[in-house]
Amino acid sequence: MPLDDERIWPDAAEWTGKIYSGGWRTAGGGTRRVVEPATGQRLAEVGLACAADVERAGALAARAAPEWAATPPSDRADVLLRAARALDERSAAVRAWIVRETGGVPAKGDYEITAGLAQLRHAVGLASQPPGEVLVPQDPGGTSLAWRVPLGVVGVITPWNAPLLFAMRALAPALALGNTALLKPDPLTPVSGGVLVAQLFEEAGLPAGVLHVLAGDAAAGRAVAADPQVAMVSFTGSTEAGREVARIAGEGLKRVSLELGGKNSIVVLEDADVEAAATAGAISSFGYQGQACVAAGRHVVHADLVEEYTEALVRQAKALPVGDPRDEGVALGPVISERQAARIERIVDASVAAGARVLAGGTRAGLFYPPTVLDRVERSMPAYREEIFGPVAPVIPFRGEDEAVEIANDTAYGLSAAVHSRSVPRATAFAQRLRTGMVHVNDVSAKDAANAPFGGMGVSGNGSRIGGTASLEQFTQWRWMTAPGPV
Structure with missing residues (x-):
């Protein structure tokens, strides 16, 4: 797998040393070298988000949230379909990055791509799910409705072992259901878990401000979990780190989805x-x-x-x-x-x-x-x-x-x-x-x-699930409305 031929995409000149937040911009937390574990060779240099970057991204995502939530579900689904098409077309380059950045064999890269495609395509169906229920009203002749609405800004913190898949597993349903997102990939795999994701959604025509990709260390993850604009945090990683994310998010009474370790x-x-x-x-x-x-x-x-x-x-x-x-x-x-x-x-x-x-x-x-x-x-x-x-x-x-x-x-x-x-x-x-x-x-x-609820019991998670119809519960909340007559 030659390096130069398969790393043509994405153009490093656009994103080297930067974060993705309203386009590619200079990172406030400096830069970090991305190193190939098999050889020690330098693969890239990415920007690292600081707390101020996260705060700015949260504000932009919150500003973009109402318009994205009001976007017709079919239009949101079209963006996901175009992202899936872009991933399929770019699969050779994506595979090369996964192999070199994560140390997995090509079959592991193919698995992540196939599973990532499945997540995107399954999320398309979530966008058109029935949004709610017509309830029996308490008052004769009245109306009682309950329906799901987006949470707003979702924080997604992903690990290094399946960076593309875990990003898509949370982002695809969150975006399909009308949320905006802050993605914090692991600093060991910020390209396959972050840069590629930003590029794919940009090619798909995702509106500016809906997705922000903020590579960084644990401090950046803590900033995402604590940001007042973030309504929910989806975290995949170690049980120890998950406990800290839950503690920080809990102080803001945020919803937290934890997918943690296992024995x-x-x-x-x-x-x-x-x-x-x-x-x-x-x-x-x-x-x-x-x-x-x-x-x-x-x-x-x-x-x-x-x-x-x-x-x-x-x-x-x-x-x-x-x-x-x-x-x-x-x-x-x-x-x-x-x-x-x-x-x-x-x-x-x-x-x-x-x-x-x-x-x-x-x-x-x-x-x-x-x-x-x-x-x-x-x-x-x-x-x-x-x-x-x-x-x-x-x-x-x-x-x-x-x-x-x-x-x-x-x-x-x-x-x-x-x-x-x-x-x-x-x-x-x-x-x-x-x-x-x-x-x-x-x-x-x-x-x-993609169509199954994924998650664990005990210290493997907090009982939350992502996947299938479980994603409806994770990335939306209920709103109830009554009226004295028909609406």
Whole structure:
């Protein structure tokens, strides 16, 4: 994947060192180099928003909100359709940016593009949903109506691991339903999570002032959450950061949607197809270097199958090449940063020191961490307790279903899970006992769909959901009106 040929779009001369707020403008927070994790090469330089930039953007978004809310839903839908068309047409360039900026292989880039397109196209339908209800009036001959109205300005704070997808997952429904938005992408991926998003919507003809893209660090995120013009904050990221966002937004009595971390289990019952389960387990733990909130952090396997399953998982782990994601045949690229690599290393090393055994991988080379399989994992070990966010698969045996349920639920998180059995009714019944917001039978733990409510329980979120018709509740509020006669 040559650099120059596939980075022609967007023109860096337009946005280098700038933020997008009423067009591209000089950032008040200085600039930051964007570095390719696989090579350390400088990819770009972006502007960083300061608190004053956020305040200005909030004011502009609030000013643009009434006109955008009054725009016919069909016209808002047309903007989203044009953005989808632009993304489809620009897919080669977008893929190249995702690969180089996030460290994901090309298939990961394709996934983000396909899923981003699905979010845009599904949101088109939200724009034309029935806006409300005709209620039975209390007074004879009167009128009682309830309908949904936009919240106003929505703040969207996204992480680095799927920056394009997570931006579209919140922006598409928010814009479709008549809100304006402040997008704060992660400073590690400000191009694929911010610059590209701004360019796509600009090409789609989104009116000026409706969308503001404000790359920045945690201080910029705090400013977005605190801004008085922002009525709602959609945050995707770590549980620790989510707590801070909730605290800040709560002081302003804002609506908050939190999609946070996970310690997800793949449960393999004794009648499972071992090879199929191990393949799903490998995808769930090793895909995009395990850097996903829905990655499998525990492989909970019946004792009668654990040896066979572990052998299959190790075989698959050792068959996955690690290297520069632009190189043909590479399955895993680098993890996103030295901080993340050191975290994975700490968790594995501490678990091994406590008695866990490495069956594959376990030793990194810079930012490249190989697919790693651990057994003899005890409940006191970090590999059992902590969200790893790396390509590590801890295998934990069980004897009975009650024990498997207890292990899978033995975490403060409650995001996703998968259950494997040749009996779908049995797996479905088992799945009902898991305390997770999402669960998948005979599949991977890492799934996403534009028409499905995505979110978790416990410290994986605040019970909110984005996706499908759940987005109607997230990005609108009810208004009730009565009149003494017909209206």
